[in-house]
Amino acid sequence: MNGIRKALRDGLVPPPPSAEPVKHRDAGVWTIPNLFTLLRFLLIIPAVISIFYIDERPWLPLTLVAVFSLTDWVDGFLARLLDQYSAIGAKFDPLADRLGLGLVVIALAWEGLLPWWAIVIIATVDLFLLFFILLMDAHQAMRVNWIGKFRTALTMVGVVAVLAGPAFAQPVLSTIGVLCVEVGAFLHIITGVQYARLAWLGRRRFR
Template structure:
């Protein structure tokens, strides 16, 4: 959606609404707010309780809900475009750390996910903030695989242990995709080439 610069320097939607004031951004904010309770119930002996998988499941689903709402309501925004992947990265990093603390996940994939995220922030964060990059298909697949893996692990340590190993394998696959995705973003930021480079024809929106 087009934006009009206001005298105070803030971008406003053509309708007069501030760029950040959208329903999808409220959903993204909810994803942030769910992180604390979700991580707490993971670490706090979740065996036999449905609360951890429900909380983590709702947290994961909001990633698709905000994007769907942005498109359905025509409320794509530059704020959402920046906020959504930040919420994903922070959320995934904190939840896998919680799984590590709960002895539900080995620390190797946790370290890969967290360290790669830090590297992307350092080498590609500014380019992302300036809108010079876009989310890639690999990045979307990475996020989906990690979400499914995390949810399976939480379900496994809570009420359905049969899916625990499936979740751990998915997290390892997600960590591998995480590395590959990071190379695409860093390449786009540093060299200006590759599928993560934003083209002039790309529209704004939440990924």
């Protein structure tokens, strides 16, 4: 029980910027958390395609995107609970975030469910983040902060709320979701600059 509480706490409370990164034993590629990360990659294309058919099957994109968003938390929780940290997981987990969320919001904008200006901001920042994630050395992980956690949670909740509007025939849910995504887009700029700077400094420090 104490292990579960600690895993939950560590997932909700990011370490202070001054804290030294905790070194963990690399559990390798085939771990339970990495299987959830793989599941998230496999969900991206079906989730995006289902958005284009939201009028016929409004529950399908809501379900797929909700599962994608939930497993973003599950893989990190399991890595902490089972002590199954891996270098490849630390690299591909944020990659799944950026790729999946970016394609989902583009599909929503294409269907007229999100404003294009917010999508352009998110997609542009994500492209730069993808570049820096791939640039990072294998042992490095993208260290999160309060703003980053709040931005990711707010954007994912917003996207799910946008999809919940058609599914429940409640337009107010979609309106709330759009507002969440718009606020998340502005926070995206701040966190994008911070993450890019940390990734670059970390890479130079390693070299």
